[in-house]
Amino acid sequence: MKGKSCRGNRICFGRYSLQALEPAWITARQIEAGRRAITRYARRGGKIWTLLNVADNSGARKLMCIRVIGAAGNQRYARIGDVIVAVIKDALPQMPLERSEVIRAVIVRTCKEFKCEDGIIIRYDDNAAVIIDQKGNPKGTRVFGAIAEELRGLNFTKIVSLAPEVL
Template identity: 65%
Template sequence: MIQPQTFLTVADNSGALKVMCIQKIGMGNNICARIGDFIVVVIKEALGSMTIEKSEIAIAIIVRMQQEFKRKNGTIIKYDENAAVLIDKEGNPKGTRVFGSIIREFKFLNFAKIISLAPEIL
């Protein structure tokens, strides 16, 4: 589960390298975010040649998580790192490529653009 103050790596080529979660966006009393949830992040590390700068606030969606993700058929998926993709206000990714694998449940969450940019779908 991703809580406030959790560091995540960025899984796209938007220019940010590391981000820190500030808060979860959405309904519910639970402050912890899971795969597919929107979070507000602050950029902690960024490349110098890109438009995104350090200490900028952005919106991201969680694509990988260290905690186990259980599917309805009983399969369990677990990643080595926490990762997010930066998005704009319309829900489109800021980068043009997504690194690493993405779970196929994103298709049902209406994130077809992120799935089309990913090299592998689990």
């Protein structure tokens, strides 16, 4: 299967298609696999959403970022300290937060390196966020893992005070 249709020997399906790379018989299973991949791509509009770990004890384990709202301007990528809108993809049972709930969170760790004001470059092992309420206070009572010092200057002092290590 190739991406969007634009040229050559293709069976067109709107903007999406299958391409024959060599003459051969295609099984029904291969056609069905291609159809599923095409509809999955069409359904999400070509966007691949980011999965984040949750760095607190609010009950959620994984988040899927759907919108960056706390960034300067109309920014596509979230950095440390940006507020995002996310959907809970994995949650612990019998906790106040459930799967498929839309929440706000603040990014506390990213795999993409960033430069501190004193010139040090920091890169974390995972992308993580802390779930917050409308006022910016964390919903959990503990924060796991190291977080960046820059959160203190962005008025997330409660999150900084709950963290075991601040870099």
